[in-house]
Amino acid sequence: MSCDAFETLKKRYLTLRDNGLANTFKIQDAIISSIRVFLKSEGFTEILAPIIGPVTDPGIRGAKQVTIDYYGVPFKVMSSMILYKQMIIASLPKVFALSPNIRLEPLETVKTRRHLTEFRQIDLEVAYATCEEVMELGENMLCHVIREVKRKCCEELGERGKSLKVPRKPFKKYTYNEAVEILKNMGMHVEYGEEIPWEAEEALSKAHSEPFWITNYPITARGFYYMENERKPEVLEDFDLIYPEGFGEAVSGGKREHRYERLVERMWRSGENPSDYGWYLDMLKAGIPPSAGFGIGVERLTRFICGLENIWDAVPFPKVAGVPSP
Amino acid sequence: MSCDAFETLKKRYLTLRDNGLANTFKIQDAIISSIRVFLKSEGFTEILAPIIGPVTDPGIRGAKQVTIDYYGVPFKVMSSMILYKQMIIASLPKVFALSPNIRLEPLETVKTRRHLTEFRQIDLEVAYATCEEVMELGENMLCHVIREVKRKCCEELGERGKSLKVPRKPFKKYTYNEAVEILKNMGMHVEYGEEIPWEAEEALSKAHSEPFWITNYPITARGFYYMENERKPEVLEDFDLIYPEGFGEAVSGGKREHRYERLVERMWRSGENPSDYGWYLDMLKAGIPPSAGFGIGVERLTRFICGLENIWDAVPFPKVAGVPSP
Numbered sequence: 338m339s340c341d342a343f344e345t346l347k348k349r350y351l352t353l354r355d356n357g358l359a360n361t362f363k364i365q366d367a368i369i370s371s372i373r374v375f376l377k378s379e380g381f382t383e384i385l386a387p388i389i390g391p392v393t394d395p396g397i398r399g400a401k402q403v404t405i406d407y408y409g410v411p412f413k414v415m416s417s418m419i420l421y422k423q424m425i426i427a428s429l430p431k432v433f434a435l436s437p438n439i440r441l442e443p444l445e446t447v448k449t450r451r452h453l454t455e456f457r458q459i460d461l462e463v464a465y466a467t468c469e470e471v472m473e474l475g476e477n478m479l480c481h482v483i484r485e486v487k488r489k490c491c492e493e494l495g496e497r498g499k500s501l502k503v504p505r506k507p508f509k510k511y512t513y514n515e516a517v518e519i520l521k522n523m524g525m526h527v528e529y530g531e532e533i534p535w536e537a538e539e540a541l542s543k544a545h546s547e548p549f550w551i552t553n554y555p556i557t558a559r560g561f562y563y564m565e566n567e568r569k570p571e572v573l574e575d576f577d578l579i580y581p582e583g584f585g586e587a588v589s590g591g592k593r594e595h596r597y598e599r600l601v602e603r604m605w606r607s608g609e610n611p612s613d614y615g616w617y618l619d620m621l622k623a624g625i626p627p628s629a630g631f632g633i634g635v636e637r638l639t640r641f642i643c644g645l646e647n648i649w650d651a652v653p654f655p656k657v658a659g660v661p662s663p
Numbered sequence: 664m665s666c667d668a669f670e671t672l673k674k675r676y677l678t679l680r681d682n683g684l685a686n687t688f689k690i691q692d693a694i695i696s697s698i699r700v701f702l703k704s705e706g707f708t709e710i711l712a713p714i715i716g717p718v719t720d721p722g723i724r725g726a727k728q729v730t731i732d733y734y735g736v737p738f739k740v741m742s743s744m745i746l747y748k749q750m751i752i753a754s755l756p757k758v759f760a761l762s763p764n765i766r767l768e769p770l771e772t773v774k775t776r777r778h779l780t781e782f783r784q785i786d787l788e789v790a791y792a793t794c795e796e797v798m799e800l801g802e803n804m805l806c807h808v809i810r811e812v813k814r815k816c817c818e819e820l821g822e823r824g825k826s827l828k829v830p831r832k833p834f835k836k837y838t839y840n841e842a843v844e845i846l847k848n849m850g851m852h853v854e855y856g857e858e859i860p861w862e863a864e865e866a867l868s869k870a871h872s873e874p875f876w877i878t879n880y881p882i883t884a885r886g887f888y889y890m891e892n893e894r895k896p897e898v899l900e901d902f903d904l905i906y907p908e909g910f911g912e913a914v915s916g917g918k919r920e921h922r923y924e925r926l927v928e929r930m931w932r933s934g935e936n937p938s939d940y941g942w943y944l945d946m947l948k949a950g951i952p953p954s955a956g957f958g959i960g961v962e963r964l965t966r967f968i969c970g971l972e973n974i975w976d977a978v979p980f981p982k983v984a985g986v987p988s989p
Contacts, residue, residue: 365710366709370699385783385978387989388740424979438714441734444734616988619676636711654716
């Protein structure tokens with residue numbers, strides 16, 4: 338990120354007046370509205386997401402969580418509401434929320450042009466669902482949104498309207514192993530068991546003109562809350578959706594581990610101390626329904642749909658690593 | 664708050680399964696949806712609210728803000744997005760957001776049954792608007808929401824559906840002086856220049872069967888960002904909307920002071936140091952449009968519409984002062 342871009346963010350109150358940004362925010366409004374219409378037609382209830390709480394999702398790829406003092410007890414600002422979604426589906430079996438998330442990303446993420454430290458997800462969860470069911474829902478949702486935005490925001494999209502296509506269903510599916518193999522053939526080495534690094538993910542994204550899935554990550558690459566595949570030990574029931582054209586990760590989700598004993602084992606394995614997860618483990622001990630779900634980043638979806646180079650143009654008040662902007 | 668209620672909140676994962684709560688959250692979804700439909704029909708754009716930032720609204724009646732370390736710079740978790748609304752209306756003249764807010768309230772607020780430490784507002788702002796214009800908008804919005812919820816959520820509202828009436832417009836308007844006079848006649852003393860205490864506001868609310876406005880608070884009772892009345896010095900161009908039946912405050916808003924010199928004076932007067940407000944003052948120096956707007960608390964609106972005794976039943980994951988619940 339250049340010094341100029343850095344200074345521009347700190348003077349957001351001037352650059353916000355640029356008409357291109359106002360168009361982006363109108364498109365963003367249409368994106369979120371059309372997601373809501375779609376999910377409600379599928380029987381979902383929109384709920385209020387948590388902002389802070391005693392525990393939050395730890396699986397955030399090297400970013401730091403924010404801890405605050407809540408009347409003498411350490412609380413986190415939510416980095417993801419996964420654990421809370423597992424709570425509410427016992428009451429409402431299909432829920433979604435526009436959830437606020439804070440992740441203090443490493444400084445080098447500025448270079449990816451797709452990391453914010455403050456962002457929102459449309460977070461959804463379905464009781465008793467399989468991975469396949471929520472993946473199909475995700476495909477239908479993305480196609481619906483692109484179709485609606487092309488229809489409603491023709492003027493605001495401008496030139497991007499021509500290159501933005503409604504994807505063909507079903508989307509292509511690679512397992513993690515297949516993705517690593519393709520990357521190897523492209524000359525990029527990913528160590529088996531690790532997350533696919535951002536540069537590799539971007540390269541894979543650039544090699545595609547339609548969104549695609551990567552499924553079944555190894556157990557060592559992801560958080561404790563994804564369920565292990567019964568037939569393929571050490572492999573998870575999870576998935577990412579990747580945008581084409583270099584826009585990278587869109588969605589992360591999977592089936593949740595809801596069995597108390599298994600989850601405690603998984604926590605120990607992933608270096609988490611179960612005693613840090615008070616209410617969450619009490620809840621699992623009391624028993625919750627199995628579920629699957631995902632989160633789709635609102636700013637990244639806006640970046641993709643609008644064809645923006647920088648994620649910080651996809652939100653009115655952007656926060657990027659290391660830049661104390663408004 | 665009894666110890667039982669305290670323990671119940673900590674075991675939210677069990678009490679959430681109560682069917683009454685699921686009904687409340689379905690009604691809450693209908694409330695927020697109908698506000699969105701109404702505001703869009705009035706030409707508003709929904710934007711993404713900030714979660715953290717270098718400064719936030721300081722006018723929060725004795726509650727504490729949360730400060731975090733943002734790459735070596737002190738940042739606040741938003742207690743209100745007023746200052747940010749003033750930024751965006753230069754680009755989009757009618758905006759609203761579902762904004763996340765954290766205010767660490769004093770422990771005694773638990774007794775009011777209407778204070779949460781984590782809550783959301785529908786926050787809206789209109790460039791070049793007067794107080795009267797946004798108050799009329801507020802009346803139309805509240806009537807629209809109640810009408811829609813009565814229509815759509817007949818079953819979920821149950822008995823409450825009968826007592827919940829669409830208010831008559833225009834709502835009654837008291838100035839602060841008139842409200843203080845009425846309270847005096849009710850045997851409750853409010854020192855001129857101070858905020859109306861919660862108990863007094865609740866008593867006034869109980870004495871009404873329709874929502875009503877209190878306008879023109881004294882300059883000493885509110886934050887620096889409300890404009891002083893040109894014709895009545897020491898009195899603000901601001902307003903609160905109060906629900907009837909003891910439900911208390913619904914809305915807080917007003918016309919904004921947008922003139923740099925006047926605002927700096929007001930900051931000094933209210934005990935704020937202008938040097939703590941970097942970007943905000945730079946923005947006012949660069950010039951912004953005048954505007955008016957308000958915030959309506961989503962959980963309090965839900966409490967009123969559902970007729971709930973306790974605010975913590977109006978949100979899936981409630982946080983009240985001093986209780987480290989999920």
